[in-house]
Amino acid sequence: MKLQTTKYIFVTGGVTSSLGKGIISASLAKLLQSRGYNVTIQKLDPYINVDPGTLNPYEHGECYVTEDGAETDLDLGHYERFLNLPTSKANNVTTGKVYQSVINKERRGDYLGKTVQVIPHITDEIKRCIRYLAEKKDFDIVITEIGGTVGDIESLPYIESVRQMKWELGHENCLVIHLTLVPYLEATGELKTKPTQHSVKVLQENGIQPDILVLRTERELSEDLRDKVALFCNVDRKSVIESINVPTIYEVPIRMKHEKLDIVALAKLGIPEGGEPELKPWKSFLKKLKSPKYEVRIGLIGKYVELKDAYKSISESFIHAGVMNECKVILDFIHSETIQDSNVDEVLSGLQGILVAPGFGSRGLEGKIIAVKFAREKNVPYLGICLGMQCAVIEFARNVLQLKAADSTELNPETSYPVIDLMEEQKGLTKKGGTMRLGAYSCEIKDDSKSFQAYKQTSITERHRHRYEFNNKFLNNFEEKGMKAVGINPDSDLVEIMEIPDHKWFVGVQFHPEYHSTVINPHPLFVAFVKAACNA
Numbered sequence: 001m002k003l004q005t006t007k008y009i010f011v012t013g014g015v016t017s018s019l020g021k022g023i024i025s026a027s028l029a030k031l032l033q034s035r036g037y038n039v040t041i042q043k044l045d046p047y048i049n050v051d052p053g054t055l056n057p058y059e060h061g062e063c064y065v066t067e068d069g070a071e072t073d074l075d076l077g078h079y080e081r082f083l084n085l086p087t088s089k090a091n092n093v094t095t096g097k098v099y100q101s102v103i104n105k106e107r108r109g110d111y112l113g114k115t116v117q118v119i120p121h122i123t124d125e126i127k128r129c130i131r132y133l134a135e136k137k138d139f140d141i142v143i144t145e146i147g148g149t150v151g152d153i154e155s156l157p158y159i160e161s162v163r164q165m166k167w168e169l170g171h172e173n174c175l176v177i178h179l180t181l182v183p184y185l186e187a188t189g190e191l192k193t194k195p196t197q198h199s200v201k202v203l204q205e206n207g208i209q210p211d212i213l214v215l216r217t218e219r220e221l222s223e224d225l226r227d228k229v230a231l232f233c234n235v236d237r238k239s240v241i242e243s244i245n246v247p248t249i250y251e252v253p254i255r256m257k258h259e260k261l262d263i264v265a266l267a268k269l270g271i272p273e274g275g276e277p278e279l280k281p282w283k284s285f286l287k288k289l290k291s292p293k294y295e296v297r298i299g300l301i302g303k304y305v306e307l308k309d310a311y312k313s314i315s316e317s318f319i320h321a322g323v324m325n326e327c328k329v330i331l332d333f334i335h336s337e338t339i340q341d342s343n344v345d346e347v348l349s350g351l352q353g354i355l356v357a358p359g360f361g362s363r364g365l366e367g368k369i370i371a372v373k374f375a376r377e378k379n380v381p382y383l384g385i386c387l388g389m390q391c392a393v394i395e396f397a398r399n400v401l402q403l404k405a406a407d408s409t410e411l412n413p414e415t416s417y418p419v420i421d422l423m424e425e426q427k428g429l430t431k432k433g434g435t436m437r438l439g440a441y442s443c444e445i446k447d448d449s450k451s452f453q454a455y456k457q458t459s460i461t462e463r464h465r466h467r468y469e470f471n472n473k474f475l476n477n478f479e480e481k482g483m484k485a486v487g488i489n490p491d492s493d494l495v496e497i498m499e500i501p502d503h504k505w506f507v508g509v510q511f512h513p514e515y516h517s518t519v520i521n522p523h524p525l526f527v528a529f530v531k532a533a534c535n536a
């Protein structure tokens, strides 16, 4: 840490959701980091679930898992991919978590004699969660993104907490950036500022004057428009920042630098600009991303494919791995329920690589198994992640070991060949929230494997999110017939990686490599998989 006191930046959103607060937060953080500051980003989510782990991906997109095993919002994935730094449990706070903690304190008697209320108890807890991050890790700057849109009933305690922090710590230590939309009306050919003005008014009614406005737009903002927004929203002219649509989210930091978002923020916080941002590796990544030499088509077989956000980290990992291979990865999202024995050749031919995605429950599972069989028999490079590894195991058991009834006990508890079975420590559990095998675990890799060729080391750690595992009782049968356990957890003996050495590239991993892939450090397994697909 180089600053005496931590500075806080809050990012709120107005007009509509999905404007990209996460990307703006991550981009600003990237710029501040590249100027030498120690920055982290936190997400406050106004829903009542304690964490998104129990949410269907259709509701909320992917659930991102941190090193310390928290199930969190997918924006944390962006933070890690941009900053190349791990986040933790403390980086995602939900209303459920805040209330749970306050209610636990009330039951313990911490507030004895007092009426427990939203103000001050809930707001105090929110402020504690924001400050906790700074105190724990000595960050120079904590960027806190507030989920939802200002004006939502459930956001109010968060907005009030921001107001209080500004008042308590002083304006020089707290900054509010408000992200809004400037829509373009085709009929009149105009960009409209009124929604932004209204949204800023809502913030002002709640006692907050935003310091910086970031305006999402499809068209360039004129000087006049910027002047108008500045005047009517009561911010200075250079604090009106344009965020125009760009072809890739990885361009946003460069755009924000061009708009001087970092310089304006630093000036308002009264801290030195530091050096010119060191963005060389980032820029060279962008350059390669924009001018790939090759193209490769990979099928992502999953059951939440209608919502691309459900596989966010996987898609981003392919972008990173593609750049490493100077190759554009075209991802074909294929619904596993559409794959049958009768059409598999037609649906999957033309793919140079097949990935079976993580997932839960039996819907679409048979289609995934058919896809694995296709990849195995046709020698198409295959990467199976979590359920995708389990499907590879089931397929091999049924079609190579000829154990036709082989299954996972998640899908068929009565199967006579439970090749995938519940982990011992899971057997007595009834509660669903936060009870899976979660977070980082170590794995030892055999050095004669494809995985070793990718990682170039034998000891790794990767993040997990599952209840079921490979059943070691069957391991000999698998290895005799050509599917090898090449990655093993040294503490529990759980199988973490299965491979078919005779295949061009067939790797199934029980963990989630996609949570470790960043712009600066693309994940070695994805890089190797894309390379194998390019050579297919």
Ligand code: GLN
Residues within 6 Å of the ligand: 357, 358, 359, 360, 361, 385, 386, 387, 388, 410, 465, 466, 467, 468, 469
């Ligand atoms: N449903 C499987 C399990 O719980 C796989 C989970 C996953 O793919 N993340 O073990």
